[in-house]
Amino acid sequence: MRAKKPDLESHLPLSPAAFHVLLALADGEKHGYAIKKEVSRRTEEKVRLGPGTLYGLIKRMLKNGLLVECDERPDPSLDDERRRYYRLSELGFKVATAEAERMEKLITAARAKKLLGKTRAV
């Protein structure tokens, strides 16, 4: 137990783009383009991961053990081409959860200070 904590801590806080990628994979494995599409849709196109950013992140997260490569298979919703799929590792899942919990605490604190849902009084 004690050995895992330092591992988790060392990954936090995640950059926003990294969290978006982990979040996209939270509900199952996806290929790179699907990750990009989901992030774009979820953020109403406010966050658009370019190819360098996305695959730079994937490379680092594979190296850090947050992601795992799966097999290559075609995506039926696209063309016939074989695509490489990625999924969260156990560590990746824990890191994503820890980051979400960290942000939840921040949201709770913001709510307590009445920052959410109100405009500032002049």
Next chain:
Amino acid sequence: MARNKASVSDRVFRALLRAFPAEFRSRFGKEMEQGFREERKEQRGGKRSGLIMLWVRTVMDIISTAPSEHLDILKKDAGYGLRTMRRNWGFTLVAVLALALGVGANTAIFSVVNSVLLRPLPYTDSERIVVIKEWTARGQAQVTPANFLDWREQNKVFEAMAAISSRRANLTGYSAEPQRINLAVASASLFQVLGVQPLSGRGFVSADEQAGHEPVAIVSHRLWQRRFGSDAGLVGQPLKIDGTNYTVIGIMPAHVQYPKDVDVWISPRRIVPEADVDLGDITQIRGFGLLSVVARLKPGVTLAQSQVDMDDITSRLREQYPESNGARFDTVILLHESLFGEVRTSLLVLLAAVAAVLIIACANVANLLLARSSVRQKEIAVRTALGASRSRIVRQLMTESMLLALLGGAAGLVVGVLGLNLLVQLAPSSIPRVEEIELDRWVLGYTLLISLATGIVFGLAPALQVTKGNFNEALKEGARGMAGGARRVSLRSALVVAEVALSLVLLICAGLLFRSFLILQNVDPGFNPKNVLTMRLAPSGDNYRDASQRSAFYKRVIERVETLPEVRSVGAISTLAFSKGPLAGYVIEGQPPLSLDKLPGANRRHISPAYFRAMSIPLLSGREFTDRDNADAPGVVIINQALARREFPDEDPVGHRIAFRWRNSQPVWLEIVGVAGDIRSIELQAEPMGEAYTPYLQNEVPEMSFVISTTTDPASLASAVRAEVEDLDKEQPVSNLKTMDQIISEVMVQPQFNTLMLGLFSGIAMLLALAGIYAVMAYSVSQRTHEIGIRMALGARPRDVLKMIVAQGARLTAAGIFIGVWGALVATRGLGSLLFGVSPTDPLTFAGIALLLAAVSMLASYVPALRAAKVDPMAALRQE
């Protein structure tokens, strides 16, 4: 059409992806292309601007993320490289040491070259300041006052022109002891030409050079600090220079040093800077020169254009004044060139020498890397088998080389700083701007650049070499059996041959300079410098306005100093040996007349009767001067052998007449009463020139050097001599009190410095080359152990093995020496002006150095050969 468009877009995207490292591309490139293709498909349904924005976003994303991928790889390779270097610390140490020597030497010498030659002069737009030199049939001359005035009036290319007449003078007053100073009489426009403003007070204005103006002086920064203690109230104070009162009107900043080492500038009495003897209205003098001239080019005017303009003026003056200007011409050169041109050859030779040392160091390190490459063959084979491309491995090896180079560069910087400090201590004073030599950002940048360059030079060939070849073989057997090994051996041999050749070139250059230096040391100067003390006096003030008053003073000094015990004889001369005397045109009675500017020249010096005795210069015929050769007696002269041989090759010159001056266009004849032996009067390297000695009692002599021949160590008499002079007149400073041996040492300082520096660098080069030979031979022996074992098992004796290895080394050395000799024949031509008494292709030096290098190289091969001869055949045969 749509398919063609898609494939063009794919190709463009693929080209953009090349910004990423190959490793990254091979891993994710296909996915990135797939993703981008899908995005384009989606955008095609919408507005055109959407597609354009997609391209823009993608390009921006690639530009911002690709560098960090490269940095990632660099960090990984650098970490791996550092670990490898730590594991092989012996190799790392040797390589870093070799590079440190090469880079350090370059850093030190480049610092000097940068400060002396490359840094612009500290004057505004200094590249527009020029010096105008005048030439006659006798060589370079000073500019005549009348010519200067005409140049200034008639030129169209200069915005300002100034003349300067430099001399030594006596400074008294301001509650300090009398001091001998460097005085410059300068046109009011001098500081306009230089583009400088005074630190305090004002510069000269044109009113300061009109007749009858109040005498004013400007003090240099160094005199202001040293004599006046940086007194802020100096401006407005009086100074006495050569007995005349001047008011200080300004102080110049520290960087204003023109002429060199100037202490005080004063403005001319009337328009043109005057000499210190009364020559009447010097604005009319066109027959002989007094001045040096500087000018500032108008904006947009080139040096070539200014030369054309001056040539036009010269032609006009030649027509107007054929007598004086018939053979005069002038050249316009940049001030920078005139100040530093002489020292350029020495410095560039040194720069070439250290560049050669660095190349040899690089070759050594390349050899070391090649030797290690066999050891690393398996490692590289494994990496290749795991999917690393050749370019990826070369990149990693190059990163290691660059790390090594940067380490070597950092160590080299330390060596360079230490070397530079030493160099500045040893540098002769003839190197200008010595006090400005420092390690500045340009030098740091140069060090970084050469470090990086050496990393590429020594790293690339081994990296390419080691990644060639069949890695399957490397995985199966030992590295020894590697295909491609033969190619590596020949590259190593070629590197060693190159090292030997380069070091031979350097050694020969050093050898020539050394021989030159030895010959120069043994040159007979024509006089005996042993036990001779010298000093200079320039009496000034109200008591010495008259030539006869000055002569009387000199006579009293001689008489007083002669009374000192341990003084053998005392003589005096207007300009001592190794300083330029005025080169005077002369005419021999009975010879056809020539115009003034075409007259032959001789050095004219005024002496006291005992001068030749004090200097041990032989009198070959006739008589010496006596005190009876005074102003009331007929004019007489003693000439030297060189002049006698030139003008009187078949007869004794004694009794003939010669003239150096004209009065009312008639020559003032002097009778030749004696012929003296030749001395090397200007420099040791130059053949004796024509000399004409006239009695000081018959001439105007503003200052004289005294030569005191002693029976004991001359330096021990210095204070006694000074005391005698002070006793006669304490207002007259004694300057240049030194022994003749010291003067000769000073003359030898520049050739000594050149020899020392080149000797040092060639020595380093030779050591590096020998290390290279040793390393190659040792490696060869270790590679051939199995073969040697077989030979010995088949009957070869140890001495046969020894001969075989030594012969291999001898072949490399011989090839290197052969190439080096040809290289040296070319390189030594550049030494020409630095050599004395020895030709650039001197066979004795070439042969001697080649034999020396051959001998020590054979020694370097001998040690590994001995080891080879001791190989146990059984052990060698068992070894795989």
